[in-house]
Amino acid sequence: MLPLEEAQSRLLALAPRLRTENVDVASALGRYLLEPLKARRTQPAAHVSAMDGYAVTGPDLAGPWTVIGESAAGHPFAGSIEPGQAVRISTGALMPAGADAVILQEDIVRAGERIELTGTPPSPPGKHIRRCGSDFALDHELLPAGARIGPAQLALAIAAGHKHLPVRRVPHVVIIDSGDELAEDPELCPAHQVPASNGAMIAALLAANPCTVSRIGPVRDDLEALARAFHDARDADVVVTTGGASVGDHDLIRPAIEQAGGTLDFWKVAIKPGKPLLVATRGAQVILGLPGNPVSSHVTAFLFLLPLLRASLGAGQPLPCPIPLPLASAMQPGGDRREFLRGRLSDGGVEVLTQQDSGALAAMAAAQVLIDRPAGSPARHAGEKVDVHFLGNGGIA
Structure with a gap:
């Protein structure tokens, strides 16, 4: 039996090398960067206000000031300000030329175009200013190759000026349920059978990952029937079987793989549950034989199938991190x-x-x-x- 880490390492070394494609950023959700993400612009592109208030200038922040205009988000103030002048400013708006401080609106009382300080001035003066490039600057590496693109990473890529990202195409996975004991209809299940739940469980585990999934079965414990199932799955990147990978008289996954042209890479891992795990290849296709007991199937899918998919998609760290x-x-x-x-x-x-x-x-x-x-x-x-x-x-x- 192989130790867990050795078995995982051998499996990941077999991960299909899927072709690269450039997809729009929104379509890259859940996939992995194939090259570092570098900023194509600076964020913020200029100094902006971090709060609603009044932009002012000068060493004396005691006021009073005369309001000469407004800078709103998307509508900057066109002129510049001098000591004793103020510009009404909203969060995210560009700082007017000459301004070096923002007085919070709750610290101001206004009468017409005159404002006076009623609260505490900012300390330091630039406290409420987001400086140009404070988030990121042009050409900075924002994410490494192999990083997963989640909602925040997606937003970062767009903010950094990217419309498309290089990723691997999504893998196609075929799940084969096998066993004479499996009843396809859970409402029509005699005592000598159990409802076929493993295939649905594995498909559900895969649902949060970028892949397409097809299911075959339940397939009876018959060598020819299993060989036909493998033939039908010939175009898959990964084939997952549940059950039939142990040493019983009716455990026919190994001979069916061989009859279908596959080659065994390893069998049995020193873990519990999940010892009778099987890994084989058929050309570039990886075949992962999971145990039939549902908990063993779930645990081995978590430890092996999901990392295999992540590796095929280009993940920098495909294994689960405890x-x-x-x-x-x-x-x-x-x-x-x-x-x-x-x-x-x-x-x-x-x-x-x-x-x-x-x-x-x-x-x-x-x-x-x-x-x-x-x-x-x-x-x-x-x-x-x-x-x-x-x-x-x-x-x-």
């Missing part, structure tokens, strides 16, 4: 495999859920985090910190 959090209660010692335990957040930190069976979906739905417990870990006391991965599914309120 966060250390204190235990809310004691944690039992670990076994001979590295474990990812379902947990919940509480006032005291994070607590391990009682139910850890790999088939228990109710506990998976209640979980907010995965707690990384190393192999052979000693018992841990409340207050000790453990590495935690946030699942993002919220759990049950």
Whole structure:
């Protein structure tokens, strides 16, 4: 069995090299920059007011002043001001020529065109001024290659003067559900079967990522049927199977992959749940065989499938990053495999859920985090910190 990090490294080395395309910034949401983002303009492009008030000048900020005009956002004051003069100014408006301070409107009393100071003048005088280039300047690197484009990064790219961004095309993923025990209709499920939920769960995990998803199945435990499913998925960048990757008489994913022209890269990872993970290739296509138990399928998709997609899209850091959090209660010692335990957040930190069976979906739905417990870990006391991965599914309120 491979250690987790080695298995992840080998998988990411196989990530499909998708072609580059230039897309409009709004279409780049959720994708990754293929080159550093550099500013094509300066922001702010000139000195602007950070508050509503009056722009003034001179060493004496005691007033009084005579109002000679207004500078509004998008409508700058055309002239310049001298000591004893003021220009009404709004947030985001250009500072008039000659102005070096903004007196807040709540610190002013106005009678006609005359204003007097009633509050405290700004200290230092330029306190309420956003200086030219204070956000970023022309040619500055704003984001590195591999950065994910979220809402803030999208806005930054536009503000920096970009209309298009270079990214990789979105990958196509095909999910194959297999197993005679799977009932396609959850309302018509006899006792000897279970509703086929894994495919829908994996598709839902992928929904927040830039990719297209197709589903095949459930496919019965038949070598020819599985080989046909792989044939139908021949144009996918990534094929994901759930179930059939273990060592039972009816676990036919490995021979089906071989019959479809695939080559096994590795099989079995030293983690719990999720040991019977399988990775193969077929040309440039990556085949990821997830375990059939739903919790194992969810955990391995989180640790392997999502990083694979991020890597194929050009992510600089495709692997999930754990966060250390204190235990809310004691944690039992670990076994001979590295474990990812379902947990919940509480006032005291994070607590391990009682139910850890790999088939228990109710506990998976209640979980907010995965707690990384190393192999052979000693018992841990409340207050000790453990590495935690946030699942993002919220759990049950």
